[in-house]
Amino acid sequence: MPELPEVETIRRGIKPHINNQKFQKIIIRNASLRWPVTADISQCLPGQKLLSVERRAKYLLLKTNSHCLVIHLGMSGSLKITDATVAAEKHDHVDICFDNGVIVRYNDPRRFGSILLTDQNPLQHKLLACLGIEPFDKLFTGKYLYDLSRNKKQCIKSFIMNAQVVAGVGNIYANEALFKSAIHPLRSAGRISCSRYDRLATQIQKTLELAIEAGGSTIRDFSNSDGKPGYFSQQLCVYGLAGKPCRVCNHPIISKRINQRNSFYCATCQR
DNA sequence: AATCGCGCCTGACGGC
DNA sequence: TGCCGTCAGGCGCGAT
Structure with missing residues (x-):
């Protein structure tokens, strides 16, 4: 969870x-x-x-x-x-x-x-x-991701889910942040521009912040320490929404396994 | 050296 | 109703 x-x-x-x-x-x-x-x-x-x-x-x-x-x-x-x-x-x-x-x-x-x-x-x-930088550290920037990703052939989704790159970005928030920065999850990490990484770093932080504000998301069995469920699941754009219309362009959300993890994206908006 | 993918577990769910 | 296959938000480690 x-x-x-x-x-x-x-x-x-x-x-x-x-x-x-x-x-x-x-x-x-x-x-x-x-x-x-x-x-x-x-x-x-x-x-x-x-x-x-x-x-x-x-x-x-x-x-x-x-x-x-x-x-x-x-x-x-x-x-x-x-x-x-x-x-x-x-x-x-x-x-x-x-x-x-x-x-x-x-x-x-x-x-x-x-x-x-x-x-x-x-x-x-x-x-x-061995853990990488905290996403809320001021040193976590697009430039940081850009520099670290040069010559990496790994896809961007695996790259940002690698805890040695940035700590604590799991499957849900990787999917959501990539959607919000309009980056296709299978794009090679080494072939993304610095300005797009700026957007990604910002969206990773924003997505996490929003979820913390909402008290964490609920998919299956999450309950916080007082036993109350969080409310972020209402704000998810792509995670768990295969076949549903993209909220930007109305094309159906695609789901596909990437490195053994279920991934969700809009093939039209995300490039 | 970098990347992939297995396996650790239980439980919920859907199909038959 | 029950049985079976599939899937789940993580992550270390061995294989390639």
């Missing part, structure tokens, strides 16, 4: 409930995720104060003085704010309990997510160290 806007929505949703609280205990009900949840999490964190709730790409970073809990929601993960009176349900893997009684409950049916503890700077962690 969650792409960057959803993760940011979740970050903003949980932070006020837990920031500056002490970890009380960690209950690992089902350690089976992408990588097994290790017992050191429940040993290290209790007693430590949570100093910040940050995000890097689609990772949530819960920082203390000495450690960082790194949470990824994979395809189907969610976090819920709850308390001990509420019984755990199917696929509730981990409870992160705080001194004020608040529990952040991690649920993940497909188990593609992960919960890791590190005592280094999380940005140096193997999984985060």
